[in-house]
Amino acid sequence: EIVLTQSPATLSLSPGERATLTCRASQSVSRHLGWYQQKPGQPPRLLIYDASNRAPGIPARFSGSGSGTDFTLTISSLEPEDFAVYYCQQRTVWPRTFGQGTKVEIK
Amino acid sequence: EMQLVESGGGLVQPGGSLRLSCVASGFTFSDYWMYWVRQAPGEGLVCVSLINFDAVITKYADSVKGRFTVSRDNAKNTLYLQMNSLRAEDTAIYYCAKSIAVAGGDLDVWGQGTMVTVSS
Numbered sequence: 224e225i226v227l228t229q230s231p232a233t234l235s236l237s238p239g240e241r242a243t244l245t246c247r248a249s250q251s252v253s254r255h256l257g258w259y260q261q262k263p264g265q266p267p268r269l270l271i272y273d274a275s276n277r278a279p280g281i282p283a284r285f286s287g288s289g290s291g292t293d294f295t296l297t298i299s300s301l302e303p304e305d306f307a308v309y310y311c312q313q314r315t316v317w318p319r320t321f322g323q324g325t326k327v328e329i330k
Numbered sequence: 331e332m333q334l335v336e337s338g339g340g341l342v343q344p345g346g347s348l349r350l351s352c353v354a355s356g357f358t359f360s361d362y363w364m365y366w367v368r369q370a371p372g373e374g375l376v377c378v379s380l381i382n383f384d385a386v387i388t389k390y391a392d393s394v395k396g397r398f399t400v401s402r403d404n405a406k407n408t409l410y411l412q413m414n415s416l417r418a419e420d421t422a423i424y425y426c427a428k429s430i431a432v433a434g435g436d437l438d439v440w441g442q443g444t445m446v447t448v449s450s
Contacts, residue, residue, distance in 0.1 A: 257436035259375075266425050266440035267367075267375065278430070278438055310375055314436060317389045319365075319377040 225249050225313050229322035235330040242298040244325045246311035251291045255315040258287055258296045261324075262307045270309075271296060301327070332356035332439045334426050339444030346416050346448070352409040352426030352441055360384075360404035363429040365437060366411050368422035368446075378424070379411065383432065394420075416448045 254274040259267035271287035430438035
């Protein structure tokens, strides 16, 4: 099973600041990695697919990069609605695994 | 608008069974791989099962293998998860999700989820 480790566990930032979230895989997942946002009481929402492609309707302030074992999700300037939990997920091998999540909270 | 609506959750005793359903609309259901993902209260996301477009390929997490069965009825645009021999650790919100591409891929559409509680 591929283990995804996200860091940091919690990120405390103010609106307008830049957020950088990382996801490290225990073995290469090529570019088969997605990023999801989840708010309380809601299902996850796909932000980024295949490591760097924004899903339809996702604002340009969200960007993804990386390949192999190291990936980054960047939110260029935090909006109030961006405070949430973010998960990465690999789809290279079954079982598909998720990281443990990074909570982006208001400082 | 693409939509997934789950149903069938509820309270069940340990050892009991439930059948979850997920009705799809707004896209050609029969073209896409489908997934069940669960989230225990206050916990992260776990991919429980997948099924390919024609049900030839199915996969399960080790924690549910032999107890859960995924199936689909493409004529009814419906995905199912039959859950038997339920345990307390199966308590979670169960989401169905669709792959972004017909050949698989990341999960671009999610239902609102249905809560399953296993308790005596």
